[in-house]
Amino acid sequence: MINKQLLIPVAFMVLLLNACKTSDGNVKPIGPSCDFNSLTASTSELYEFNATFAGQFTQSARWESYNADIKLVNEKGQLTAFSDNTSQALEAWKLFNKQMPYNQSWEISVDVHIEAYWNTNGGKNAQVGAGIFVGKPVASGQASKVYECNFAAINGDERFVQAQLVANRLGDDPIDVQFKSIDQSTEFLTLKIRFCSSDKTLSLYADDNLIGKGRAIDASGMDNWGLSASDKMDIGIMGFAEKTTITSNQPTLDNFRFTIY
Numbered sequence: 001m002i003n004k005q006l007l008i009p010v011a012f013m014v015l016l017l018n019a020c021k022t023s024d025g026n027v028k029p030i031g032p033s034c035d036f037n038s039l040t041a042s043t044s045e046l047y048e049f050n051a052t053f054a055g056q057f058t059q060s061a062r063w064e065s066y067n068a069d070i071k072l073v074n075e076k077g078q079l080t081a082f083s084d085n086t087s088q089a090l091e092a093w094k095l096f097n098k099q100m101p102y103n104q105s106w107e108i109s110v111d112v113h114i115e116a117y118w119n120t121n122g123g124k125n126a127q128v129g130a131g132i133f134v135g136k137p138v139a140s141g142q143a144s145k146v147y148e149c150n151f152a153a154i155n156g157d158e159r160f161v162q163a164q165l166v167a168n169r170l171g172d173d174p175i176d177v178q179f180k181s182i183d184q185s186t187e188f189l190t191l192k193i194r195f196c197s198s199d200k201t202l203s204l205y206a207d208d209n210l211i212g213k214g215r216a217i218d219a220s221g222m223d224n225w226g227l228s229a230s231d232k233m234d235i236g237i238m239g240f241a242e243k244t245t246i247t248s249n250q251p252t253l254d255n256f257r258f259t260i261y
Contacts, residue, residue, distance in 0.1 A: 034105050034196035039261040042104075046257045049076045053256070057094045057236075068092040070130075070239055070253070077253035079130050079239035081246045089242040098258070099137065099232035100195065106260040108132055108235050109192040110253050112151040114159070116187060118249040126155040126244035130251040131191050134202055135234040136217075136225045143234060144168045145225050147202045147215065151182070151189045155244065159184055161191070163204035165215050167223045176222050178204060178212030190255075195233070 047053040054072050068081040068090040081090040100106045110132050118128055129152025136145040146166045153159045159182040164174040182189070192205040200221070201214030217225040227233070237253055 033199045033201075034194070036105070036107065036194060036261070039105060041259050041261055044257070044259040046255060049254050049256070056097055058097050068239070068241060070094050070237060073250075073252075077237060077256075079128070079241070079246065079251045079253075081128075081241035081244075089240055091238065091240045093133070093236060093238045095234060095236040096256075096258075098235070100134070100235055100258070101197075101260065102200075102227045102231045102233060103197055103229040104260055105195060105197045106258065107192055107194040108134075108256070108258045109190055110237060110257075111188065111190050111255045113188050113252045113254070114151055114153045115249040115251075116153075116184070117156055118153075118244075118246055118251070123243070124155055124157060126242065127152055128239070128241045128244065128246060128251055129153070130239035130253055131237070132193055132256075133234075133236055133238050134193055134195070135236075136227065137232065137234050144170050145217075145223060147193065147217070148238060149191055149193055149204045150238065150240070151191060151206070152240075157184075159186060161189065161204070161206045161211055163193075163202075163211055163215075165202075165223060176215060178215075180206070180211050182206070 047056060049072060068079070070077050070079050070092045079092055112130050114128065114130070129150040131148070131150030133149065134147045135143040137143055146169045147163065148166060149163045151161050161180050161182055163178040165176040166174045189206050192208070194203045194205065196214060199214070199216060200218040201216050203214040204211040215221060217223060235258065237256065239251055
């Protein structure tokens with residue numbers, strides 16, 4: 001869902017800048033330090049949302065759908081949402097059965113299609129979106145630390161790309177939102193999340209354009225996921241519908257790819 005950024009007090013900005021400095025007083029880089037163009041892929045796989053792809057997902061308590069689902073329709077992942085209560089946000093999450101390493105750089109991507117008008121209900125505040133996520137696995141199955149990225153649209157109005165760093169997705173608001181408005185005529189985008197192992201940053205790209213800056217998930221970042229070199233990270237696809245019931249022209253996902261370097 002869309003989250004507007006708040007104005008940050010000057011005193012907090014001073015603290016934030018100080019926290020971003022190294023011991024010699026220099027400012028730490030907050031963008032990804034990896035040059036992915038120079039890296040060599042060790043593993044890369046593409047799934048085109050056909051019958052084979054369906055078998056690669058697991059549905060568990062960790063990413064259980066709430067009155068929404070992502071289904072295979074015409075060999076593409078299609079977000080559908082049906083509910084009598086359209087004031088709430090309906091989220092669908094699908095967890096991929098392969099995890100990504102913490103000690104190697106990697107990227108995941110997906111093609112997203114959001115039509116200009118998906119239906120006629122919900123009014124001007126209705127919005128839908130779809131994309132990809134990275135999460136910290138936990139034994140309980142209720143992972144709460146998530147880097148959620150989506151391409152979304154408000155009914156007949158603004159279209160945008162956002163990355164939300166969520167410290168506790170089970171109840172709290174995101175601690176950081178990277179947001180960029182997109183031209184209203186844009187219906188297709190490729191979203192990509194890159195993880196740089198050298199500085200432990202997650203970054204979002206839309207059609208290969210960086211959205212915001214890399215967000216570290218170790219002790220130097222806004223949120224410390226507390227992972228060690230041998231740990232893995234969850235990846236998957238997601239979508240949402242807020243203040244609307246999708247009845248036609250559902251958002252679709254296609255060409256899910258992961259590459260490990």
